[in-house]
Amino acid sequence: MADQNKVDANPTKSFFVRMITRDISLEDCILDLIDNSVDGAWELEGGQPMSLGDNVDLSSYAINIQIEDDRFVISDNCGGITFNDAVEYAFTFGRKEQVHDEPYSIGVYGIGMKRAVFKIGKKINIRSTYDKRGDEGSFIVPIEVQKWLEDDTKDWDFDIAEDKPLDHTGVEITITDLPENVATSFSNPAFVQNLRRMLARDYALHLNRGLAINLNGEWISGWQISLQVGGDISPMRVEYEDAVGDEVVNVEIFAGMVASPPEDVSPSEDIRGEKQYGWYIVCNGRIVLAADKTELSGWGSDGWPYWHQQYAGFIGIVMFNSSKTELLPLTTTKRSVDASSEVFRRARLRMRDASRDWINYTNTRKQSLSEAKKVEAIPKPQLIF
Ligand SMILES: Nc1ncnc2c1ncn2[C@@H]1O[C@H](COP(=O)(O)OP(=O)(O)OP(=O)(O)O)[C@@H](O)[C@H]1O
Ligand SMILES: [Mg+2]
Structure with missing residues (x-):
């Protein structure tokens, strides 16, 4: 029997997902995923402040993005997420208090990746291969959004399983079963063109340090000022x-x-x-x-x-x-x-x-x-x- 001294005030999953995905554009969701790759690369390069005079070389890092009317894929070679980090914090909605900060990162709130994948589509596969601090391995987190939403237990967790390794250490996110509005945007050349312009501008400092970003087969070159x-x-x-x-x-x-x-x-x-x-x-x-x-x-x-x-x-x-x-x-x-x-x-x-x-x-x-x-x-x- 329910506790008679309490009223149930827990959020429902579907309300929560609707809310977090509501006020962000599709473009900004894609940028959120890129931010995570960039943070991975930046951490591997020492996690120092970015100043106009630094000599950080990002030329060994690449991010590939494929946008089609029925799928979205982003993959990077920026170090990946470890199994333990995945279990403990990467998939929580919002950063836990006790989680250490990555110095000089772009990510801070602990919501970007989750919000982005939920906005883009209903079938999500997040794979990672890592080799960090003497710990190596590969995993997959598959998310069937509809099934997850319909499961009305109090449990918000996603499954995680060991997986075959990717070609290099990094993260690969594949999203299919796109909602109609997303499919329409993704099949519109103007959307892709505009995104390309945003990437060239907003990652100018990283691109100009050698980071490679490829969108639908074309490499992006950063704005120069x-x-x-x-x-x-x-x-x-x-x-x-x-x-x-x-x-x-x-x-x-x-x-x-x-x-x-x-x-x-x-x-x-x-x-x-x-x-x-x-x-x-x-x-x-x-x-x-x-x-x-x-x-x-x-x-x-x-x-x-x-x-x-x-x-x-x-x-x-x-x-x-x-x-x-x-x-x-x-x-x-x-x-x-x-x-x-x-x-x-x-x-x-x-x-x-x-x-x-x-x-x-x-x-x-x-x-x-x-x-x-x-x-x-x-x-x-x-x-x-
Ligand atoms: N491509 C990636 N490479 C390495 N680590 C990643 C990658 N994508 C996500 N992560 C890990 O997952 C965590 C959660 O990502 P998420 O975008 O949800 O939150 P955040 O980046 O911490 O904060 P914000 O909400 O400001 O983006 C990151 O902090 C990072 O540790
Ligand atoms: Mg992030």
Whole structure:
């Protein structure tokens, strides 16, 4: 008989799955799976902070993604998940308190992989081959989502079994039985094209360190960003440590001119390179906000002007690094910044200075255009990443 002094308040599996998969896009789910591979590679390379000057070489790591209208496969050679880690924490919904953090990782919440596979399809096979700390082996976690949902015991566990090894250490996730909306997106070339662009942009720092990402047979090359340096033109550069309790977040800000601002500002005209301009926010190496021209990065808030075409040509980059990923202004979807984060608010004051300098520059430039053009002819592009 049920305990008469308690009411049942446990979540149902189907409610839980609906909730966690609701507010994340399909693209961001795929990025979540890539984040995990990247974290695997980063850990094997020493798990250090990512700064623009580091020499980390990721050229021995590759991530392969296949997107078809009836299946999704992602595989990597980034070290894999050990059997013990799988049993104890990799599949729990949300990180357990006592689990140690991976220093300088992108992953922090303990939900990404589960949310992603549930969003993508109903038949999931997660395989891993590993050789870590003297422990080697291979396993498979097969998840039949419908069966798992219908099993209304209190047990939320998945089965795990030993398996034949993959070709190399790493993880391979295969998902079939796709819901119709997913199948429709996956069969749409525009979806794949857009995803390719997102990968080139958001993993630019990893791709530019040699990481290989292949999507449907094509290798992705990372975006490169250069700021103009020379003569009277030099980017702003600020570096500081932001203490949060006993821990610290390292912040590096670069901002400046990528290209001369437009001479004629007409709202109907598309500005060349417009998609690149704005602020970039990078958390432990992952670009979570790109080319932002909204209030989030300050434009149009607290007395800053709204972004408009006069400001084209500007790029600012903020790199947040911490061994404690939870201190970074990451949202759970890693698609934006947490604007309520104190670390981010403090950085925004510095970003404001950089934006203000640029606004002033574009204003004075209008007064003496020929002079400005002479000044702008001197600098050369210097690669930032
Ligand atoms: N491709 C992979 N290679 C190595 N380890 C992996 C891989 N995918 C998942 N893992 C392990 O599984 C764990 C759980 O992944 P999951 O994405 O659910 O959470 P997370 O990455 O810890 O946090 P977040 O919710 O922020 O992504 C990871 O912490 C990692 O240890
Ligand atoms: Mg993750």
